[in-house]
Amino acid sequence: xxxxxxxxxxxxGSHVRQALVExxxxxxxxxxxxxxxxxxxxxxxxGVHQVDVRDPDALAGxxxxxxxxxxxxxxxxxxxxxxxxxxxxxHNDLGTAxxxxxxxxxxxxRLVLASSMVVYGEGRYRxxxxxxxxxxxxxxxxxxxxxxxxxxxxxxxxxxxxPVGEDSPLLPRSLYAAGKVAQEHYASAWATVTGGSVAAxxxxxxxxxxxxxxxxxxxxxAIFRSVLAVGEAPRxxxxxxxxRDFVHVRDVxxxxxxxxxxxVPGFVPLNIASGTPISVGAVAELLAxxxxxxxxxxxxxxxxxxxxxxxxxxxxxxxxxGFRAAIAPDAGLAEFATAPLRAVAxxxxxxxx
Ligand code: UD1
Numbered sequence: 001x002x003x004x005x006x007x008x009x010x011x012x013g014s015h016v017r018q019a020l021v022e023x024x025x026x027x028x029x030x031x032x033x034x035x036x037x038x039x040x041x042x043x044x045x046x047g048v049h050q051v052d053v054r055d056p057d058a059l060a061g062x063x064x065x066x067x068x069x070x071x072x073x074x075x076x077x078x079x080x081x082x083x084x085x086x087x088x089x090x091h092n093d094l095g096t097a098x099x100x101x102x103x104x105x106x107x108x109x110r111l112v113l114a115s116s117m118v119v120y121g122e123g124r125y126r127x128x129x130x131x132x133x134x135x136x137x138x139x140x141x142x143x144x145x146x147x148x149x150x151x152x153x154x155x156x157x158x159x160x161x162x163p164v165g166e167d168s169p170l171l172p173r174s175l176y177a178a179g180k181v182a183q184e185h186y187a188s189a190w191a192t193v194t195g196g197s198v199a200a201x202x203x204x205x206x207x208x209x210x211x212x213x214x215x216x217x218x219x220x221x222a223i224f225r226s227v228l229a230v231g232e233a234p235r236x237x238x239x240x241x242x243x244r245d246f247v248h249v250r251d252v253x254x255x256x257x258x259x260x261x262x263x264v265p266g267f268v269p270l271n272i273a274s275g276t277p278i279s280v281g282a283v284a285e286l287l288a289x290x291x292x293x294x295x296x297x298x299x300x301x302x303x304x305x306x307x308x309x310x311x312x313x314x315x316x317x318x319x320x321x322g323f324r325a326a327i328a329p330d331a332g333l334a335e336f337a338t339a340p341l342r343a344v345a346x347x348x349x350x351x352x353x
Pocket of ligand 1: 076077116117118174176203204205218219220221223224235236237242244266280302303306307
């Protein structure tokens, strides 16, 4: 199958490229090679066309004969400052809009979209006898007092977390998340108008070899791995009991190959997760032990925008794509503890003026 892969030189994109080639697909690989992600003097990897998805003319030429677009290109991270908004809007929102428009013109009807669990915002909770509850953001007074968990407003009982399903409401809480929701909405509307097919893969916390070293835009696995590499102890915020789903990048690549090969009806969002939730404290301990580094320190600090628990239900991806993660977090994180990282290229979002 002829596949146009965007973001092909990035952390996830380069793993997807390799997996597609191994699956026998013909990959047309493109990447904008943004200095913020790759450095100002990075060499373009062999076989990658240096093309920005916002360039309709370049895209039109490369899309001829393509059956599916696998769209991994994006400015990543949570958005450190409000000043980052135009970079997200331009590269992620406008980039996707241009890509979809040119696909429609050329007659390419299938898209696999890299989305994220950040579209949900906070995870889902319940009391012993309630259905899913979506609590409002945690109060600063509670966080200051070290009260990190949600409690039932009526009884004060601790709320239990539950896995989030794809039909949950979307409540983005960061600039990056706002852009991921926008990308999904553009793609969904495009599928309706064109009769096209979109699999939106909502990645949970992705980690694995050649993950970029930590920057202010990195996820926690890269941060812990990077501090261990310089002989320091991972600093675990809150009480370390916050739950996430860490999914290995090779599993994410397998999910993309499955989505490229399975035409879904219309717009279908799918959680891409390991299915084995783990606490952030346990991630730090596993990495520290496997690295032979300093024991983690639980600091009790908090970041105001953080969600408490966000854990996926991977069932729909299994049903629709036949995808089930093969790498359990304990094995994958132990491997990641000594795996090579990508050198830091920049510490910020791309310039927008
Ligand atoms: C992360 C990404 C998000 C991405 C998503 C899915 C960031 C900032 N967040 O969301 O963009 O879409 O995964 O892949 O890139 N923590 C520590 N110590 C630290 C840093 C963080 O304990 O040094 C804690 C945080 O307080 C939080 C948890 O680790 O409770 C996860 O943090 P992080 O990976 O940054 O954010 P996610 O919400 O999981």
